Every structure is written in C-alpha cells, then in structure tokens.
Amino acid sequence: MTPITVGLIGIGVLLLALFIGIPIAFALALVGVLGLCLLVGPTAALGILPRDIFEEFYSYPLTVITMFVLMGSYAFASGMGKRSYDTSHTVLGHLPGGLAIASVAAATAFGAVCGSAAATAATIGKIALPEMKHYNYGDTLATGCVASAGGLGILVPPSSAFIVYGVLTEQSIGKLFVSGIFPALILAAVFTGAIVLACLRNPALAPPGARTSWKEKVISLAGLSDTLILFVVTMGGLFSGWFSPTQAGAVGAGGTLLIGIARRQLDWQGFLMATKDGLVIACMVLCLIAGATVFGHFMALSTVTTSLLQWMTGLPLPPIGILAIMCAVFFIFGCFIDTMPLIVILVPLFFPVVTAFGFDPIWFGVIIVLLAAVGLITPPVGVSAFVVKGVAQEVPLESIFKGVLPFIAAYVLTLAIVMAFPQIATFLPSLITY
Amino acid sequence: MMLDKLEKFSRLLSGWFVWIAVGGLLLMMLITWVDVMGAKLFGWPVPGLTDIVRPLQVIAIASAIAFAQIKGMHVQVLFFVERLPKRVKTIFNGITSLITLGFFILFGWQGYVYGLSLLTAGETTPTLLIPLGPIALWMAFCSVPIFLVFLAQFLSSLAEEGKR
Numbered sequence: 001m002t003p004i005t006v007g008l009i010g011i012g013v014l015l016l017a018l019f020i021g022i023p024i025a026f027a028l029a030l031v032g033v034l035g036l037c038l039l040v041g042p043t044a045a046l047g048i049l050p051r052d053i054f055e056e057f058y059s060y061p062l063t064v065i066t067m068f069v070l071m072g073s074y075a076f077a078s079g080m081g082k083r084s085y086d087t088s089h090t091v092l093g094h095l096p097g098g099l100a101i102a103s104v105a106a107a108t109a110f111g112a113v114c115g116s117a118a119a120t121a122a123t124i125g126k127i128a129l130p131e132m133k134h135y136n137y138g139d140t141l142a143t144g145c146v147a148s149a150g151g152l153g154i155l156v157p158p159s160s161a162f163i164v165y166g167v168l169t170e171q172s173i174g175k176l177f178v179s180g181i182f183p184a185l186i187l188a189a190v191f192t193g194a195i196v197l198a199c200l201r202n203p204a205l206a207p208p209g210a211r212t213s214w215k216e217k218v219i220s221l222a223g224l225s226d227t228l229i230l231f232v233v234t235m236g237g238l239f240s241g242w243f244s245p246t247q248a249g250a251v252g253a254g255g256t257l258l259i260g261i262a263r264r265q266l267d268w269q270g271f272l273m274a275t276k277d278g279l280v281i282a283c284m285v286l287c288l289i290a291g292a293t294v295f296g297h298f299m300a301l302s303t304v305t306t307s308l309l310q311w312m313t314g315l316p317l318p319p320i321g322i323l324a325i326m327c328a329v330f331f332i333f334g335c336f337i338d339t340m341p342l343i344v345i346l347v348p349l350f351f352p353v354v355t356a357f358g359f360d361p362i363w364f365g366v367i368i369v370l371l372a373a374v375g376l377i378t379p380p381v382g383v384s385a386f387v388v389k390g391v392a393q394e395v396p397l398e399s400i401f402k403g404v405l406p407f408i409a410a411y412v413l414t415l416a417i418v419m420a421f422p423q424i425a426t427f428l429p430s431l432i433t434y
Numbered sequence: 435m436m437l438d439k440l441e442k443f444s445r446l447l448s449g450w451f452v453w454i455a456v457g458g459l460l461l462m463m464l465i466t467w468v469d470v471m472g473a474k475l476f477g478w479p480v481p482g483l484t485d486i487v488r489p490l491q492v493i494a495i496a497s498a499i500a501f502a503q504i505k506g507m508h509v510q511v512l513f514f515v516e517r518l519p520k521r522v523k524t525i526f527n528g529i530t531s532l533i534t535l536g537f538f539i540l541f542g543w544q545g546y547v548y549g550l551s552l553l554t555a556g557e558t559t560p561t562l563l564i565p566l567g568p569i570a571l572w573m574a575f576c577s578v579p580i581f582l583v584f585l586a587q588f589l590s591s592l593a594e595e596g597k598r
C-alpha cells in the first residue's frame with residue numbers, strides 16, 4: 001500500500017470511529033497511532049503517541065487556552081451575564097423586538113469576558129427566555145435569537161476558537177482576538193436587522209417591553225462596568241503588548257474571580273464548581289489538540305495533506321472558488337461536529353492551501369470562526385440549539401431550529417460581507433504589534 | 435454487585451485525581467498572577483515561570499481526563515448512534531468502550547516507557563531543572579482512572595446485554 005492509500009483509509013477509519021461514538025480526541029490519537037504503525041513501524045509509532053501528547057500538555061502556548069477557559073468559567077458563575085442583560089434590557093427593552101435585541105447586545109457584551117458559545121447561550125438564555133416569555137414573545141424568535149447570539153461568544157475576544165486556531169496555525173493570538181471585533185459588531189447589527197424585520201412582518205411576535213426613563217437607562221449602564229473593566233485590562237494589556245496571552249488570561253481569570261467574590265456571587269462551593277467546570281473544558285480542548293497532533297503526524301507522513309494541496313491548486317478555479325469549497329466543507333462538517341473538533345480536524349488539512357493561495361491567515365481565521373458559529377445552530381448537531389433546549393424545555397427542538405433560520409441567513413450575510421471586504425477583519429490587527 | 439463497586443471506585447478515584455488537577459490549575463493561575471504583578475509593579479518576575487507552569491498544566495490536564503469523561507465532556511458524535519435501536523446502541527457502546535479501553539492500555543504502557551526514558555536521560559526543564567520523567571510518569575499513571583471508567587462502561591454494556 002502506498003502512504004497516500006494508508007492515509008485515505010485512515011480518514012475513512014476515523015470517520016467510522018467518530019460515527020460509532022468514540023470520543024473524538026481519543027479516536028484521533030488511536031487512528032493516528034495505528035496509521036503510523038503501518039507507515040513507520042510499531043516501535044517508532046508507539047513512541048510518538050506519548051511524546052506527542054506529553055508535548056502538547058507541556059506546551060506553554062496552550063496554557064493560554066486553560067487560562068481563558070477558566071476566566072470564562074468564572075464569568076459564567078459570577079453573574080456577569082445577568083448584569084449585561086439587565087443593562088441591555090433597560091436600554092433596549094421598550095422597542096418592538098427589544099428583548100431579543102437586548103439578548104444580542106448582552107451576548108456581545110458577555111462575549112467580551114467569556115470565550116464560549118455554549119456558555120454565552122446558556123447564560124443569556126437562562127435570563128432572557130423567561131423574560132421574553134413574560135412579554136409573550138414567539139418561542140421561535142426567542143429561542144432562535146438566543147441560540148444564534150451564542151455564536152457572538154466565540155467571535156468577540158477572548159475567544160477559545162481563535163486561541164485554538166492561532167495555536168494550530170501559529171498566528172498571533174492578540175491579532176486574532178482583535179480581528180473578531182468588527183465582524184462581531186456587524187453580526188450583532190445584522191442580527192438586530194433580522195429581528196426588526198421579523199417584528200415588522202409580524203408585530204405579535206415580539207410585543208414591546210416596559211418603557212424606561214433616560215435616567216434609568218443611564219444608571220443601568222453601571223451594570224456593564226465590571227465587564228468593561230475586565231475587557232479593557234485583559235484585552236488592552238494584550239493588544240498593547242503589556243501582557244502575553246497567558247498572562248492576560250490569568251489576569252482575566254483572577255480578576256473575574258475577584259469580581260465574583262466581591263459581588264458575593266461566588267461562594268466557596270460556587271468557586272470550586274466553576275474551577276472544575278473550567279478544568280474539564282480545558283481538558284477536553286487540550287485532549288482534542290493532542291489527539292489531532294498524533295493524527296496530524298500520520299496525515300503528514302501519509303502525504304495526504306500535500307496531495308490535497310496539489311489537487312486543490314490544480315483545480316481550474318479562481319482563489320475565491322477554492323475558498324468557497326473550503327467553506328462548504330467546514331459548513332457541512334459543522335452540521336455534525338462541534339466547534340473545537342471542527343477546527344482541530346479541518347484547519348491543519350486546509351491551512352497549507354490557505355497559505356499557498358496567499359489568503360490572509362487572520363482573515364481566514366475569522367471566516368472559520370464564523371462558520372464554526374453557524375455550525376453551532378445548524379441541525380442535526382447544533383450545540384447552542386441544544387443548550388437553549390435545555391433552558392427552555394417546553395419548546396420543541398424543531399421550533400428552535402426553525403427559529404434560527406433567519407439568523408443563519410444573517411450569518412451568511414456577515415460571512416459574505418467579511419469575504420468581500422477583508423479589511424473588516426484585517427484592519428485592527430494591522431494596528432497592533434503583538 | 436461487582437460492577438456497582440467498580441463504577442463507584444472508578445468515580446471515587448477520578449474524584450481524587452480531579453482534586454490534584456484543580457490544585458495544579460489554581461497554582462498555574464496563581465503563579466502567573468504573581469509573575470504579572472511582580473514583573474509589572476515591582477520589576478520582579480517569577481524566575482523560570484514557564485518551567486513551573488508547563489509541568490503544572492501536564493498534571494492538571496492529565497489528572498482531569500477521567501473526570502471529564504464521567505462528566506461527558508469529551509466530545510462525541512452521537513447523532514448516528516442515538517438513532518439506533520436500544521440493543522444495537524448498547525452493543526455499539528460496548529464496542530466503543532472496549533476500543534477506548536484498549537487505547538488507554540496502550541497509552542499507559544507507552545507513557546510509562548516514555549517517562550522512564552526521560553528519567554534515564556535526566557531530562558529537565560531549562561531554567562529550574564525540574565526533572566520531566568516523574569511528570570511524564572504521572573501522565574501515564576493518570577490512564578489508570580480513565581481505564582477503570584471505560585472498563586466499568588464496557589462491563590455495564592455487557593451486563594445490559596446479558597439481561598436480555
């Protein structure tokens with residue numbers, strides 16, 4: 001058997017292993033080591049397995065994931081999402097569809113301290129959905145909006161998806177973080193447009209909430225103060241080069257913890273639970289990266305990656321056509337696989353193509369994160385939709401998936417805008433040095 | 435009865451390991467905090483910070499693998515399996531547990547060999563000269579609780595199938 005045949009069989013076996021339900025991280029490592037056994041012999045292959053895994057766990061750049069995940073976990077437990085929502089509710093709640101718009105605004109703000117889409121959807125969902133129910137909002141709009149807004153959590157810095165992409169492609173985490181800001185704002189604006197449009201077509205879908213005075217609106221802005229301070233300190237420190245990414249994450253995690261304690265939102269048990277939650281998420285992500293490293297060695301030795309590159313560069317298509325193919329693959333896989341495995345499996349395969357065609361890696365990162373966010377709400381495996389279903393158990397999953405349709409259109413529109421105007425993603429990174 | 439005891443023991447052991455993991459994680463955060471404050475405010479960074487943080491991450495992550503599995507955090511594609519009839523699903527669960535069990539036997543064994551090789555070669559961190567062998571051996575040892583978790587899952591699938 002030629003190496004490429006072994007590689008292609010390996011991909012087939014991996015897909016089979018995934019579909020019978022073996023945890024993705026372990027399936028990647030197992031198929032990787034078995035493939036290496038065929039290519040380089042058992043002695044060398046078995047030696048690669050623990051070395052690759054140890055080196056990933058031992059990697060200093062990966063400590064940034066651990067620290068930012070911990071920060072998100074403390075933010076989740078310390079009530080920062082609720083305060084963001086309360087502010088958005090007071091400022092925007094009186095508008096038609098105002099509570100849905102407030103959910104989008106709160107998700108954008110909460111995304112500034114929490115890098116996880118599922119945590120953002122869960123936090124905002126727990127607070128916003130009962131409120132929208134109270135004001136007789138349609139279930140489809142309410143749940144669809146919250147599930148979709150979760151994606152803002154991985155677009156607004158700090159973002160676990162950007163960190164993993166940056167680690168895999170050796171791009172600056174700071175530049176990747178800052179690149180997500182404008183696309184996130186555009187996405188939030190397009191979401192708002194979609195909500196307003198839906199309310200204009202059917203005003204009964206989202207009746208206006210209670211009116212508030214200007215004084216109340218101004219006072220409510222204080223609810224964003226801790227989020228803003230944390231964002232300015234951690235991201236400002238990172239963007240200015242004052243902190244390394246790991247230091248920014250540790251300062252953010254420590255700062256969020258202190259805020260939670262000071263506001264009496266985090267007691268001893270809450271602190272331990274939040275730490276354990278952060279730990280298992282970090283463990284899941286690092287195991288995925290370690291598994292993908294073993295599999296990546298197998299792919300490299302089997303020459304599948306280089307053959308894919310040669311095949312794609314030989315296609316009679318313009319670069320945008322190649323980009324469209326890659327996006328289609330990400331979109332289809334995203335319907336079945338969660339964000340992290342999606343990025344960990346596909347980015348190493350496609351990244352050589354990206355560099356060969358001269359695409360900006362930071363811009364491509366934004367596109368990938370947007371596609372990963374779409375994957376969080378598309379059936380059959382839409383993690384954010386499942387999270388919202390967990391919060392609003394009386395709403396059928398079908399209604400949630402129906403509710404996300406206008407927001408999928410909003411994602412596609414944002415993707416098209418970012419593709420057409422790459423400067424949206426690349427302008428801010430060009431201003432920072434780190 | 436034996437299966438219950440095994441399940442309980444695997445959970446208990448994973449619970450002990452996760453406390454080690456939590457300790458490692460909090461130390462990582464604390465030391466990085468001290469380094470930032472020391473460096474930025476007093477010009478006194480923690481010497482050999484990465485030499486401390488990197489082994490701590492190995493300890494934290496490896497010690498948490500079994501607990502993460504118990505919590506269902508290791509991502510799986512269940513879309514296909516969940517649509518299968520209950521019996522077929524049980525068989526599939528048994529097969530996947532057995533395969534993963536095999537993987538962790540392999541990983542534990544090779545991790546032990548790797549740890550010993552680092553120990554023999556006297557590999558250390560560059561600045562503080564912390565030996566890496568014991569860290570790698572700990573990583574290998576962490577496959578014991580995860581092995582027990584998957585063994586319990588496998589035996590549970592067998593028992594379920596045996597009841598039919």
